Amino acid sequence: MVLAKLWTLQQHFEGLPKESNFELKQEELPDPKDGEVLLEAVFLSVDPYMRPYSRMHLKEGDTMMGAQVSRVVRSRNPSYLEGSHVIVHCGWRTHFLSDGSDLTPIPSNWPEELPLSLALGAIGMTGLAALYGLEEICEIKAEETLLVNAAAGAVGTMVGQIAKIKGCRAVGCAGSDDKVSYLKELGFDQAFNYKTISSLEDALREAAPQGYDCYFDNVGGDFTSTALAQMKPFGRIALSGSISTYNNTAPHRGPSIHSHMILKQLRMEGFLVERWKHKHHDSLQRLLAWVKEGRIKCREHITEGFENMPASFISMLSGGNVGKAVVKI
Numbered sequence: 001m002v003l004a005k006l007w008t009l010q011q012h013f014e015g016l017p018k019e020s021n022f023e024l025k026q027e028e029l030p031d032p033k034d035g036e037v038l039l040e041a042v043f044l045s046v047d048p049y050m051r052p053y054s055r056m057h058l059k060e061g062d063t064m065m066g067a068q069v070s071r072v073v074r075s076r077n078p079s080y081l082e083g084s085h086v087i088v089h090c091g092w093r094t095h096f097l098s099d100g101s102d103l104t105p106i107p108s109n110w111p112e113e114l115p116l117s118l119a120l121g122a123i124g125m126t127g128l129a130a131l132y133g134l135e136e137i138c139e140i141k142a143e144e145t146l147l148v149n150a151a152a153g154a155v156g157t158m159v160g161q162i163a164k165i166k167g168c169r170a171v172g173c174a175g176s177d178d179k180v181s182y183l184k185e186l187g188f189d190q191a192f193n194y195k196t197i198s199s200l201e202d203a204l205r206e207a208a209p210q211g212y213d214c215y216f217d218n219v220g221g222d223f224t225s226t227a228l229a230q231m232k233p234f235g236r237i238a239l240s241g242s243i244s245t246y247n248n249t250a251p252h253r254g255p256s257i258h259s260h261m262i263l264k265q266l267r268m269e270g271f272l273v274e275r276w277k278h279k280h281h282d283s284l285q286r287l288l289a290w291v292k293e294g295r296i297k298c299r300e301h302i303t304e305g306f307e308n309m310p311a312s313f314i315s316m317l318s319g320g321n322v323g324k325a326v327v328k329i
Ligand SMILES: NC(=O)C1=CN([C@@H]2O[C@H](COP(=O)(O)OP(=O)(O)OC[C@H]3O[C@@H](n4cnc5c(N)ncnc54)[C@H](OP(=O)(O)O)[C@@H]3O)[C@@H](O)[C@H]2O)C=CC1
Pocket: 047, 048, 049, 125, 126, 129, 150, 151, 152, 153, 154, 155, 156, 173, 174, 175, 176, 179, 218, 219, 239, 240, 241, 242, 243, 244, 245, 271, 272, 273, 274, 316, 317, 318, 319, 320, 321, 322, 323, 324, 325
């Protein structure tokens, strides 16, 4: 028997989540039965979707949703050896009993020197979001100019670096001067702090006077209304997320899109990573190769301790992270 800790959604969020929205609980888990494995969390993923999805899919009292890298501590399932690692969507919890059907093994050629936390980020869900948004939705081509917002985050840092690998010009914006310096270190051609500029319109024009072929949108809202005006004819827009609206307490009036979309004949499409599940294996191998070759740098924002899950989540939504937000147990 093991005592699992778990974070529950004590009360639905109103605006930015608060520590009081969460409750830490404990649960006794029995020994695994035939076919089952007992998992222990090693790294928990901290992601923006948890904010809107909790409202859509959770009741008060439910365990918070989320993915983690876990270690198999006891196995009665021959497919999973004790000591091996898997990814599992079991929520914010330290231990979990699984029948094996919901587990994704870490790629078998994972290099020993790479932290397993990257399987939640650059070589995991957020890396895949960047890759698919660029290749499948933007259909980005060499020498094109790309704009990405929330650029210093998990998805954004990957978007800019993949665009550079493909021979494109990458423009990124983020919410602090340190983040902007980091984007330049990563090879972004232009980067600016959207919180300190006097006009977003001017900053976008200065960064790419000829306009943008592709726009990878993580932020939505008013930013998108302004960015659309600077797309080139036949530009493509990948709607990845709209984090600027996740904490809204009143329904948000969407960006005004028609005149730009029609007159410039733009294409805008939302996506979820899981659409290309059939490509995940090969895509993860491509991301892994770029990381091993040093063509992609991975920065992680690691918070220590399961008790700090709510704090890490609130901080990420407030812009406190550079790179992928992860909690290490
Ligand atoms: N479609 C899909 O399949 C997927 C979509 N996503 C989406 O991608 C986006 C980025 O996710 P991810 O990379 O994991 O998170 P990040 O690592 O980028 O962290 C979130 C960042 O968002 C920025 N942010 C917060 N509030 C605002 C705001 N009001 N305006 C502008 N920026 C803001 C902050 O950076 P700053 O300091 O720059 O403000 C913060 O650091 C999210 O919208 C998410 O929902 C993620 C994964 C998969």
